[in-house]
Amino acid sequence: MKFRNIKPILILLVLFGTFHLFYDAIYENHLGVGTDSDVLYPYLFAKDFWMGGWAGIRGWNLPPCSYLFPEIGLAILFYPILKSVYSFHWAFGFLSFVMPYYLAKALGIKNTKSYLFSLGFLALAGIWPNDFGQFFLPAFHAMIFFFAAYTLYAIHRWDPQNRSQGLKFLFVISLIWISEYWFFVNIAPFLLVYAVIRLGKKSIYPIGLVLLGFGLGKVWQLGLRHLGIGIITSKDLPTVERIHSATIWILKDPSSWFSALVESITKHPVFADWFYWYFVLFGIYVLILFLRFELKKGFIDFVFLLSPILTVVALFIFQIELNFRYLYFLPFCVFYLIFRLVAMIPFIRSVAALVLFIGLVFFYNERYPFLANAIKEGETKRTHKLECLSKFDEKIPGAATYWPIKYIYVFSDRDWTLVPFTKEAVYYPWISNKTWDKGLGEKSFENFSWGITESKENLSLWKGVRLAGECEGWYFYRR
Structure with a gap:
């Protein structure tokens, strides 16, 4: 060339x-x-x-x-x-x-x-x-x-x-x-x-x-x-x-x-x-x-x-x-x-x-100082999200709305099993790999004792759940 x-x-x-x-x-x-x-x-x-x-x-x-x-x-x-x-x-x-x-x-x-x-x-x-x-x-x-x-x-x-x-x-x-x-x-x-x-x-x-x-x-x-x-x-x-x-x-x-x-x-x-x-x-x-x-x-x-x-x-x-x-x-x-x-x-x-x-x-x-602050803010929030996630047992599979799953697969070094569901609690493997679910996509939403959503309003739609933590736009629930 x-x-x-x-x-x-x-x-x-x-x-x-x-x-x-x-x-x-x-x-x-x-x-x-x-x-x-x-x-x-x-x-x-x-x-x-x-x-x-x-x-x-x-x-x-x-x-x-x-x-x-x-x-x-x-x-x-x-x-x-x-x-x-x-x-x-x-x-x-x-x-x-x-x-x-x-x-x-x-x-x-x-x-x-x-x-x-x-x-x-x-x-x-x-x-x-x-x-x-x-x-x-x-x-x-x-x-x-x-x-x-x-x-x-x-x-x-x-x-x-x-x-x-x-x-x-x-x-x-x-x-x-x-x-x-x-x-x-x-x-x-x-x-x-x-x-x-x-x-x-x-x-x-x-x-x-x-x-x-x-x-x-x-x-x-x-x-x-x-x-x-x-x-x-x-x-x-x-x-x-x-x-x-x-x-x-x-x-x-x-x-x-x-x-x-x-x-x-x-x-x-x-x-x-x-x-x-x-x-x-x-x-x-x-x-x-x-x-x-x-x-x-x-x-x-x-x-x-x-x-x-x-x-x-x-x-x-x-x-x-x-x-x-x-x-x-x-x-x-x-x-x-x-x-x-x-x-x-x-x-x-x-x-x-x-x-x-x-x-x-x-x-x-x-803009340099504003950009530097925005970068630091993003790094801090990512760390905080994963710290909140670590409070849950990775051996017990959880449910999640669409966004957090791939994020966790990339940034966490632990072997989490998260199954995607919509806010209506319907299984939803949109852009993802079904094998990540490890066959748990067949189970109903009620079978998962914990999970993550990006909307607090979803918690009011799901029966039998309570808010367990709030971290940088993520809401964790326990059943």
Whole structure:
């Protein structure tokens, strides 16, 4: 590999290491202050694989977005080298960090400005770790940027005569179909239009491979099930029913449906401000292009900038809450608009990247003590949770609501047996390995003499239990 190809990686690695407290604050927010254990399932999947081979991963249940590629594939490769929970997730954080850079590059942004896309995402995540911080964690949809950059790269270099390129593209697309459904909601409409405009009739070939990849993805699903790994598909969710009900609503009362959609954005405590500035910048961009008679030139930008709007419509139809894990293209599009606008002003264009970088350095230094305190708080809370857990006998199996189980499997060095139940006391092996239950999933909730929940309200729903301890958002009960 030529140095010029690895130079951006080295620069990004230096930048990520320099501003590392932003990432550490994200890590401790999700795995110290909170217990966002979905973060941990690629790590645990890899651990089960290396500890027990194929037999060790039989019984795993994966979500609709299985993250088989690249998260779980990379997790299996990383685990023998990066067994430390922190270093393992630091590596994934860096992988997510480079993605905005490469997507910006694929969209035509120059090198120096593309670095600022990655730094911008990291700074936002350090400020709002609970929302933006998800971008730097495995299994939280950041790899959509990777897939988008790869697809743009393939379109730019498409050669219908190159069979190996077609096979590689088919393989990747087939894995996307089972790994990251949100790719087809967030960015696929833009990529479809871009491929048709750039390739013309030649676009039929890659578009056909995308459709063929859907069928091949079903083959991968069958293969996983044969290995004893379950994948919850769209058929297992009320997706079709929700689309049907939304269609009826639109046909019956389109103005009411549209008003409800707009309200879901404008009254959202976080997204209202983001969409306000997004539309302001979008309007300014369109106005400038109109005044410069360049609207036709900006058509492909318009299609790309529609991505956040299409995602919001999809979330509203599917009745899924607005969350940054589904809307990373919103901040990306805001950055994209800012850089496009700056590029139109010659003097500002020449110094903007340096000014923004220096501003970020000063901002990081200002936030340093707050980030350090947040990191210490996360470490303290994790220690306290495990101390409270140690008061129970590990030889007696317990019950738990969904979140704490994987958290305990990762951070405790004792052999706990915890069986997952919902707040309605129904067995619930969502994203986990059924073999962890040691066959106790067949027992009713009432058979467990102790357990953990993250909601005190659940204790009032469960008969015959009493609060035995409260530790950093965890509630322990005894029966």
